[in-house]
Amino acid sequence: MSSNQEFLVVERLVKHFPITRGVIFQKKVGEVHAVDNISFNIKKGETLGLVGESGCGKSTTGRAILQLQRPTSGHVYYKGVDLVHLQGVELRRMRRSMQIIFQDPYASLNPRMTVGEIIGEVVYVHGLARGNELRERVDALLNRVGLDPAYANRYPHEFSGGQRQRIGVARALAVNPELVVCDEPISALDVSIQAQVVNLLEDLQAEFGLTYLFIAHDLSMIRHISQRVAVMYLGTIVELTTQDELYLHPLHPYTQALLSAVPVPDAIVERQRKRIILKGEVPSPVNPPSGCRFRTRCPLAVQVCAEQRPDFREVSPQHFVACHLV
Amino acid sequence: MLPDHSVSSVETRIKMANDHQMADLLHVSDLETIFHTNQGFVHAVNGVSFKLRAGETLGIVGESGCGKSVTVMSILHLIPTPPGQVVGGKAEFAGRDLLRLSSREIRQVLGSQISIVFQDPMTSFNPVLTIGRQLTEPLEIHQNLNKKQARQRAIQMLELVGIPNAAERMNDYPHQFSGGMRQRVMIAMALICTPELLIADEPTTALDVTIQAQIVELVKRLRDELGMSIIWITHDLGIIAGLADRVLVMYGGLIVEEVPVVELYTHPQHPYTIALLASLPRVDALGHRRLASIDGLPPVLLEKPNACPFAARCQFVIERCQHERPPLRLVAPEHLVACWVDLETGKDRP
Numbered sequence: 001m002s003s004n005q006e007f008l009v010v011e012r013l014v015k016h017f018p019i020t021r022g023v024i025f026q027k028k029v030g031e032v033h034a035v036d037n038i039s040f041n042i043k044k045g046e047t048l049g050l051v052g053e054s055g056c057g058k059s060t061t062g063r064a065i066l067q068l069q070r071p072t073s074g075h076v077y078y079k080g081v082d083l084v085h086l087q088g089v090e091l092r093r094m095r096r097s098m099q100i101i102f103q104d105p106y107a108s109l110n111p112r113m114t115v116g117e118i119i120g121e122v123v124y125v126h127g128l129a130r131g132n133e134l135r136e137r138v139d140a141l142l143n144r145v146g147l148d149p150a151y152a153n154r155y156p157h158e159f160s161g162g163q164r165q166r167i168g169v170a171r172a173l174a175v176n177p178e179l180v181v182c183d184e185p186i187s188a189l190d191v192s193i194q195a196q197v198v199n200l201l202e203d204l205q206a207e208f209g210l211t212y213l214f215i216a217h218d219l220s221m222i223r224h225i226s227q228r229v230a231v232m233y234l235g236t237i238v239e240l241t242t243q244d245e246l247y248l249h250p251l252h253p254y255t256q257a258l259l260s261a262v263p264v265p266d267a268i269v270e271r272q273r274k275r276i277i278l279k280g281e282v283p284s285p286v287n288p289p290s291g292c293r294f295r296t297r298c299p300l301a302v303q304v305c306a307e308q309r310p311d312f313r314e315v316s317p318q319h320f321v322a323c324h325l326v
Numbered sequence: 327m328l329p330d331h332s333v334s335s336v337e338t339r340i341k342m343a344n345d346h347q348m349a350d351l352l353h354v355s356d357l358e359t360i361f362h363t364n365q366g367f368v369h370a371v372n373g374v375s376f377k378l379r380a381g382e383t384l385g386i387v388g389e390s391g392c393g394k395s396v397t398v399m400s401i402l403h404l405i406p407t408p409p410g411q412v413v414g415g416k417a418e419f420a421g422r423d424l425l426r427l428s429s430r431e432i433r434q435v436l437g438s439q440i441s442i443v444f445q446d447p448m449t450s451f452n453p454v455l456t457i458g459r460q461l462t463e464p465l466e467i468h469q470n471l472n473k474k475q476a477r478q479r480a481i482q483m484l485e486l487v488g489i490p491n492a493a494e495r496m497n498d499y500p501h502q503f504s505g506g507m508r509q510r511v512m513i514a515m516a517l518i519c520t521p522e523l524l525i526a527d528e529p530t531t532a533l534d535v536t537i538q539a540q541i542v543e544l545v546k547r548l549r550d551e552l553g554m555s556i557i558w559i560t561h562d563l564g565i566i567a568g569l570a571d572r573v574l575v576m577y578g579g580l581i582v583e584e585v586p587v588v589e590l591y592t593h594p595q596h597p598y599t600i601a602l603l604a605s606l607p608r609v610d611a612l613g614h615r616r617l618a619s620i621d622g623l624p625p626v627l628l629e630k631p632n633a634c635p636f637a638a639r640c641q642f643v644i645e646r647c648q649h650e651r652p653p654l655r656l657v658a659p660e661h662l663v664a665c666w667v668d669l670e671t672g673k674d675r676p
Contacts, residue, residue, distance in 0.1 A: 192601065202616070263568055264610055267590065278540070282534075
């Protein structure tokens with residue numbers, strides 16, 4: 001999995017957050033194991049879905065890839081360059097080709113800047129355009145995401161959630177990136193607006209050859225948009241495979257339970273589906289279970305699950321699972 | 327599992343529900359609610375009428391701002407006034423018009439005959455009282471139990487909703503529970519006086535999907551054991567498929583479609599319902615299909631709609647939709663639609 005020539009390779013990525021006590025003499029009293037030793041790659045032009053429940057580390061993974069939060073250890077190779085060791089100008093140069101769309105369209109736009117300034121700032125910072133050229137570029141971007149260029153002088157509060165998310169998309173695209181991390185870009189939106197934004201993202205991908213890391217907790221949407229899907233649980237990837245394979249032949253007990261829990265909008269189908277109802281809740285990432293992270297809720301757990309952490313291995317072509325029983 | 331004194335009433339209730347399928351528990355007619363804002367009046371609910379039968383689970387679906395929560399909160403006097411104001415309508419429950427009750431009278435109904443579970447369990451508990459205190463309070467007020475009886479009943483109820491170590495956890499504060507557990511306690515609190523009607527306002531929206539499945543299973547089980555009616559408000563057309571008997575689809579402060587749950591998915595009749603269903607990705611879908619998006623934005627409701635609220639976004643729109651509000655009309659047994667257009671011909675419905 002670690003051929004450095006691939007588009008994006010994540011290798012043994014770890015991100016721990018310290019828990020501290022005290023104000024002046026801060027003492028580390030523990031660690032949140034947000035992301036624990038995950039490896040995967042993203043191919044150019046594909047959409048990799050990263051799915052999991054809240055607190056499983058999917059957003060942290062996205063941010064650690066972009067070095068918005070520096071990983072504790074591990075490597076992130078972007079076209080062969082290890083981002084983990086880059087700093088300053090070099091890192092900024094790399095960031096031009098890697099952008100992010102945030103979840104909350106209300107919190108992620110500066111309320112004191114006009115839409116034109118928000119989108120133009122990225123272009124300006126990277127020194128790609130100035131003056132009239134910059135203005136034209138902003139207009140073109142607004143146009144492309146389905147907003148009237150005349151809106152460039154308005155402030156974010158004048159827009160609805162869906163329109164704000166379009167502004168977020170325009171900002172991410174302003175520097176012609178190759179990789180876009182979409183961190184739950186549609187979860188805050190209404191159903192009919194979600195489809196608008198997802199269709200826009202798909203169109204832009206086709207037009208500009210973008211590569212997406214699409215982070216979401218909505219398994220139906222992940223299935224819709226991704227070519228390959230990685231399922232996360234408590235800081236680890238438990239299963240990674242192609243879209244249809246994951247949904248038709250889920251191998252990990254967690255994936256199976258997760259998929260069975262998603263309601264289907266069809267009364268006849270929905271009433272015939274068999275649910276695997278998981279007992280209990282996700283354990284704390286401060287003190288995760290030994291061995292397999294999922295064993296405390298797993299209906300199939302045996303002795304070895306508590307003793308050894310299962311390897312993340314390829315059980316059939318393109319199908320990776322971390323489970324002792326598969 | 328329930329204390330003796332309520333079992334008989336529950337049994338009669340289940341029996342009643344089976345005997346008289348037609349008995350209406352709640353009958354809302356022409357409900358109108360407005361909000362005073364700086365921009366003027368916002369017409370949040372514009373003449374909503376529906377019935378709820380005893381023992382029935384009614385789903386209300388719609389997007390944010392469609393008036394689904396405001397409808398129910400209006401009936402229960404839970405609209406903050408000002409800025410909100412219920413300006414018209416009736417809500418008959420057990421022979422009384424809820425809208426005409428004094429605040430003292432409605433407090434006697436709430437918690438004993440009608441209970442509510444809110445979306446965010448963190449903000450609907452009192453953070454400085456223990457769970458035990460909050461669970462026993464309604465019993466002491468509505469059922470005149472003494473402290474010991476109330477405590478016993480509360481522990482039974484916590485066990486019923488699946489809280490481990492119920493007796494010990496009675497002394498915990500709300501923040502000591504996780505999201506899913508807190509919602510279970512919320513449900514225990516809502517059901518503690520065995521209400522006839524449970525109103526669930528997006529109770530699983532803040533929860534993860536595996537926890538959501540636990541809560542939905544729990545509510546289904548309790549519904550069958552206690553024989554209560556449920557109004558389940560949600561934006562999720564998936565959840566409602568497994569839960570509801572009938573569904574109201576709301577848009578722009580109006581009911582646009584009222585439909586038995588199976589037909590909602592097999593024969594949706596309102597253009598909004600059809601578009602909404604087409605815009606949903608499905609976890610069981612094979613291959614890739616472009617999502618049908620609904621262009622435009624929901625209406626702002628600063629004026630009382632005298633046209634179809636969906637006209638501006640509707641692909642079937644005809645001239646009449648722009649200046650006349652369509653009434654709910656029967657198109658099939660139990661199936662009502664507020665639309666001027668006959669979708670097969672694209673013309674005015676006769």
